[in-house]
Amino acid sequence: MQDVDALVKRIRLGEDATLEFKQVLLDGDKVIGPKRNAFADELAGFANTRGGTVLLGVDDKSHAITGIPIEKLDAVESWVQEICNDTVKPPLDALIRKIYLPGPGGDDVPIIRVDLSRSLFVHKSPGGYFRRVGSAKREMGTDVLARLLQERSQSRVIRFDESPVSKASPDCLDDGLVRRFLRHDAVVDLAMLRKLRVVADDENGAPWATVGGILLCTHTPEQWLPQARIQAVSYAGTRRDINYQLDARDCGGPLDQQVIEALHFACRNMRVAASKGLARLDRPQFSERALFEALVNAVAHRDYSMAGARIRFHLFQDRVELHVPGALANTLTPDSMELRQYSRNELIVSLLTRCQVPDQSDGARSHMMERRGDGVPIILNDSRQLSGHTPEYTVIDESELRLIIWAAQHEGER
Structure with missing residues (x-):
């Protein structure tokens, strides 16, 4: 309940650098609003910056929680998945959830929440390369794009396996799998995990499991890296x-x-x-x-x-x-x-x-x-x-x- 209240309060304040609203318009099971390509640009912009949340079923002008007809939720969810997988390159790793929020009349209405983390990759969408600036997406200039490509390509090519993976908490690392690489009397704590390089801090100082840590110290690495099979x-x-x-x-x-x-x-x-x-x-x-x-x-x-x-x-x-x-x-x-x-x-x-x-x-x-x-x-x-x-x-x-x-x-x- 606290999470819902906090989200409703954020909605009242309006869109910002990490929050976007989209009202959903339907023709049968077909989504006609927002436009597919423009929506793909929004999602890629979040992933290319610091991540963020898109709420489908919230009017971006009035901030009203209009909702989505419950019988159309699956169709809208599939539409979002298709955009993440097929319209943005490389594909986006998005967390798509159906939740209830209080509508204008006080009754709960269903919406779709799409959460994106800061990506390890630079994503291209139909309109080009975008980033999030304030409450809007902006196409990246050549200098900004060059810096981002350099930053993330260095992470990918030189030490990609030591890159922190957003959403992969150090708690996801299995103690038994980690201990294979330590002395029998070693204490498995955050300091040791950093020393082993299976945990690294992001630019904000938050600790996350690294690519290498996920690949060798979790039982289901494909949960975070679907290509790892x-x-x-x-x-x-x-x-x-x-x-x-x-x-x-x-x-x-x-x-x-x-x-x-x-x-x-x-x-x-x-x-x-x-x-x-x-x-x-x-x-x-x-x-x-x-x-x-x-x-x-x-x-x-x-x-x-x-x-x-x-x-x-x-x-x-x-x-x-x-x-x-x-x-x-x-x-x-x-x-x-x-x-x-x-x-x-x-x-x-x-x-x-x-x-x-x-x-x-x-x-x-x-x-x-x-x-x-x-x-x-x-x-x-x-x-x-x-x-x-x-x-x-x-x-x-x-x-x-x-x-x-x-x-x-x-x-x-x-």
Whole structure:
């Protein structure tokens, strides 16, 4: 009740730098007011500045709480979601809620509340690039846009994994997952979380979980970073065709769990041939060690600033394709990867080097990563030894790295 009273008092004062009103006009289930593109500009302006709240069902001139017909709430909510996902680039992460507020006659009427946080990205809407200035949106001049792009691109490209994520309170970090990276007698408090870099302060001094903290110290990182998943699919043939899909799984959770889930998916779906002789010798389609290294490298080095882009791990009869969002960091090239190393996500790499592999019974390494740079050579050498073909790294459109590992040919397949 206190929250409602406080919001009503704010409405009486009118719009400001963090509050916007919009009356909703409908033609059947179609929203005809506000206009889609202008509304997208408003939402992007909030995300490009400090965030804010839009109240749909409040008249922006009279401040009257007119509401939305209750039977039309779902249609209006879907309209807002479509704008956030399809009209603004990259998509907006908005919290959309249906709430009751007291209408002009004293009875409660439903409205839709849209909350936006300061974004990690710079968003473009149909009208261009906007920011919030006072109670209005303003298109950004080239100098302002350049500064904002520099500020947020530095956060994204150089130390994106150490960036604080708005709405991700330090309380979202799981104590058990955090303790994996600390001495057994360490005290888990805010100071320690900052030292571990899984918590950082924003420009106002408020503490939030960082991108790296969310990815390795929460059980559901996709709650804040929907792109942080591995899409695993197995196909019966040699082409990507849903009619030939055998198995599929979205691997979520902490990054180390994603790797293990994706590896188990591959082992479950790959064929294993047995050689004829005095002693049985199993010969799998792919080197399990090479797949493990490829998956670890994928979660460690992908560009997490690319909203909506997942790691894709696809198994075919003749190959595995691993698609990793983001171009190669710094001056790396596909040809130099075997000889050089560069980490886009220093915090994630640091945490993965301290993250134990759950089962080392096959003689595999004890931790997810090692800093010796052996990953790519293992992928190339183990796969070449098994299949006779060298894996292929390719950069696609300067925005994605594709790895192809060729399958070992079994008797009767040649």
